[in-house]
Amino acid sequence: MMRREFGSREELVEYLKMEFPESSAHGEAVSGTRGGRRAAQALFDRVNPDRYARSRNFLSGAVTRLAPYLRHGVLTMGEVRRGALGQPNPEKLVQEYAWRDYWRRVYGQIGEGVWEDREEPKRQGRAAQQWELPADVPAAETGLACMDGFVTELKSTGYLHNHARMWFAAYVIHWRRVRWQSAARFFLTHLLDGDPASNNLSFQWVASTFGSKPYIFNRENLEKYTAGEYCLGCGRNQDCPFGKSYEAIDQELFR
Amino acid sequence: MKTIVWMHEDGLRQLLPEAPAIFVFEDKGHSLKRIVFLYECLLELDVVIAKGDVETLVRKFAAAHGAERIVTTFTECPRVTAQARELGAEMVNDDPFIAAAGPYDLKRFSRYWQRVERKVLEL
Numbered sequence: 001m002m003r004r005e006f007g008s009r010e011e012l013v014e015y016l017k018m019e020f021p022e023s024s025a026h027g028e029a030v031s032g033t034r035g036g037r038r039a040a041q042a043l044f045d046r047v048n049p050d051r052y053a054r055s056r057n058f059l060s061g062a063v064t065r066l067a068p069y070l071r072h073g074v075l076t077m078g079e080v081r082r083g084a085l086g087q088p089n090p091e092k093l094v095q096e097y098a099w100r101d102y103w104r105r106v107y108g109q110i111g112e113g114v115w116e117d118r119e120e121p122k123r124q125g126r127a128a129q130q131w132e133l134p135a136d137v138p139a140a141e142t143g144l145a146c147m148d149g150f151v152t153e154l155k156s157t158g159y160l161h162n163h164a165r166m167w168f169a170a171y172v173i174h175w176r177r178v179r180w181q182s183a184a185r186f187f188l189t190h191l192l193d194g195d196p197a198s199n200n201l202s203f204q205w206v207a208s209t210f211g212s213k214p215y216i217f218n219r220e221n222l223e224k225y226t227a228g229e230y231c232l233g234c235g236r237n238q239d240c241p242f243g244k245s246y247e248a249i250d251q252e253l254f255r
Numbered sequence: 256m257k258t259i260v261w262m263h264e265d266g267l268r269q270l271l272p273e274a275p276a277i278f279v280f281e282d283k284g285h286s287l288k289r290i291v292f293l294y295e296c297l298l299e300l301d302v303v304i305a306k307g308d309v310e311t312l313v314r315k316f317a318a319a320h321g322a323e324r325i326v327t328t329f330t331e332c333p334r335v336t337a338q339a340r341e342l343g344a345e346m347v348n349d350d351p352f353i354a355a356a357g358p359y360d361l362k363r364f365s366r367y368w369q370r371v372e373r374k375v376l377e378l
Contacts, residue, residue, distance in 0.1 A: 026286035035295030076351035108331035
């Protein structure tokens with residue numbers, strides 16, 4: 001039986017390092033996000049569906065941060081749905097919860113099939129070909145302040161805003177031409193909410209192996225929703241691979 | 256009938272508050288931060304925490320409590336589902352997103368959403 005009494009969080013972390021030595025392969029970071037119903041309840045009480053609907057695409061937006069608790073059943077999908085419906089303008093938030101339910105239902109149907117392409121990629125032009133994640137990506141050494149920033153945040157906190165997850169996935173799959181599986185595995189290792197259902201199937205949505213077209217973005221989009229926080233000090237400010245129109249990027253990536 | 260709860264990673268909540276519960280860590284290649292998060296969830300629950308082989312330890316726990324019935328939270332995870340089957344555990348979907356099970360057309364989110372929208376937007 002494992003221990004249940006600890007004097008402090010530090011003591012708990014030391015104990016778990018000893019009990020799970022193999023976990024050190026992924027670093028020794030511990031998230032500021034606490035596990036447990038109490039922490040979940042505090043976030044749940046602050047959920048504001050109306051502000052969520054208006055601001056969720058911004059990194060500074062009123063997102064719920066409930067994912068790790070939903071992922072592990074600390075909160076139920078039923079209670080968060082009812083919680084949203086008790087407040088003004090709940091539709092968008094409930095629809096986003098529905099995505100989670102949808103991915104889980106697909107997972108129930110296909111099981112380990114979440115690791116395989118659901119469909120052929122839609123734009124073959126420069127289809128992703130490389131299986132391994134290039135070393136500069138997980139090392140946060142691409143030189144792109146946004147992507148390196150996302151990786152650093154993911155590895156140290158176990159969290160990334162959904163929009164950052166999408167940008168990162170698009171960058172790795174379409175610009176770096178890496179098969180989505182290796183990036184999905186990297187995310188699953190580090191995300192507190194890592195779930196083969198929503199994680200892998202969202203990667204497939206970006207790759208267009210579970211969706212009708214590949215997801216891409218450009219600098220203008222990233223800069224807008226991050227309030228420019230990455231671009232400002234980026235060493236590649238002048239040769240940003242995303243600094244083009246959608247048409248130009250589409251031509252470059254998929255022709 | 257005496258019952259125990261097998262708690263797994265997809266159901267870290269008190270399913271049957273009266274029944275003894277056990278959680279078993281397996282080597283899943285988790286990062287330390289994920290393990291700390293899971294452990295903190297468990298410390299708030301009335302549950303015995305163990306490490307090793309799920310089937311062996313859950314069976315032993317059931318025997319120690321003289322329980323013939325094992326109950327666990329519903330999940331779509333194929334591994335947990337297979338383990339539950341192996342243990343003869345009953346899966347309970349205690350508070351789902353949608354009360355009616357479906358089936359739904361899952362080819363695209365839009366088709367599923369069309370079917371469930373009205374249902375999930377009413378209290």
